[in-house]
Amino acid sequence: MTDTDNNKNLMPQHIAVVMDGNGRWANKRLLPRTAGHKAGVKSTRRIVELCARKGVRALTLFAFSSENWNRPEQEVSGLMSLFVSTLNSEITKLEQQGVRIRFIGDRSRFHDKLQHSIAQAENKTARNDLLQLNIAANYGGRWDIVNAARKLAQKIAEGELTPDQVTEESFAMELALADLPEPDLFIRTGGEQRISNFLLWQSAYSELYFTDTLWPDFDEEHFNDALLCYSKRQRRFGKTGKQIEEEQVKAV
Numbered sequence: 001m002t003d004t005d006n007n008k009n010l011m012p013q014h015i016a017v018v019m020d021g022n023g024r025w026a027n028k029r030l031l032p033r034t035a036g037h038k039a040g041v042k043s044t045r046r047i048v049e050l051c052a053r054k055g056v057r058a059l060t061l062f063a064f065s066s067e068n069w070n071r072p073e074q075e076v077s078g079l080m081s082l083f084v085s086t087l088n089s090e091i092t093k094l095e096q097q098g099v100r101i102r103f104i105g106d107r108s109r110f111h112d113k114l115q116h117s118i119a120q121a122e123n124k125t126a127r128n129d130l131l132q133l134n135i136a137a138n139y140g141g142r143w144d145i146v147n148a149a150r151k152l153a154q155k156i157a158e159g160e161l162t163p164d165q166v167t168e169e170s171f172a173m174e175l176a177l178a179d180l181p182e183p184d185l186f187i188r189t190g191g192e193q194r195i196s197n198f199l200l201w202q203s204a205y206s207e208l209y210f211t212d213t214l215w216p217d218f219d220e221e222h223f224n225d226a227l228l229c230y231s232k233r234q235r236r237f238g239k240t241g242k243q244i245e246e247e248q249v250k251a252v
């Protein structure tokens with residue numbers, strides 16, 4: 001039991017993770033990059049279980065970016081096969097654990113087999129509500145924003161909306177994850193300190209946490225470190241530190 005387990009207020013409701021470092025994990029062991037991705041699946045399983053156990057409401061994982069198609073064909077096809085086999089082998093367990101799975105991103109580019117596994121996983125777990133697990137696959141933050149803009153433009157063209165009704169609120173409602181609170185905590189493993197086109201809009205006020213730990217090595221202890229770090233942050237949303245402290249006193 002850690003400090004953060006005891007205090008739900010200090011726990012993020014929604015965590016987003018850029019699961020980076022699989023390739024380097026494999027390189028260090030003189031293994032092919034796909035072995036790193038396979039090892040990464042174990043870490044993914046672990047973080048899902050931890051989030052479910054700790055009462056985190058939503059977890060959004062970056063599995064494949066819209067830019068990852070630029071990788072060598074062999075790696076891309078290895079990743080696609082791994083997605084299908086992982087989905088098929090994990091889905092029953094996820095269903096039993098109370099996890100609801102959803103994919104965000106443009107799935108139309110995936111081959112039929114993967115699209116089928118995705119649809120099946122989403123349908124099978126649709127009634128669960130313990131943890132909302134979002135897998136970003138062929139996802140890009142810019143794609144998400146353009147997609148939302150296109151939907152609003154369509155509504156305007158059909159006379160359903162006027163241009164002055166395009167607000168931050170109506171825009172956000174067309175984005176992926178519109179039904180969830182924005183990520184409180186944004187974790188990136190693997191040592192890089194960048195967003196890489198993940199949740200651009202939704203992470204406007206997320207607390208960023210970067211760690212050198214490679215994704216396959218990211219275990220419970222590393223996760224607890226991230227949670228502890230988060231629990232010590234003061235989220236000000238433009239206000240002063242004093243205002244936040246006063247609000248906290250009033251809330252008790």
Ligand code: IPE
Nearest residue numbers: 019020021022023024025063
């Ligand atoms: C992240 O690990 C997984 C995917 C992008 C699918 P990488 O494959 O980017 O690992 P590194 O950055 O090369 O170590």
Ligand code: IPE
Nearest residue numbers: 018019020062063064065196
């Ligand atoms: C971001 O990692 C995408 C995923 C983790 C799926 P990358 O490894 O692709 O990011 P860059 O290319 O280093 O920015």
Ligand code: MG
Nearest residue numbers: 020021022190
């Ligand atoms: Mg990488």
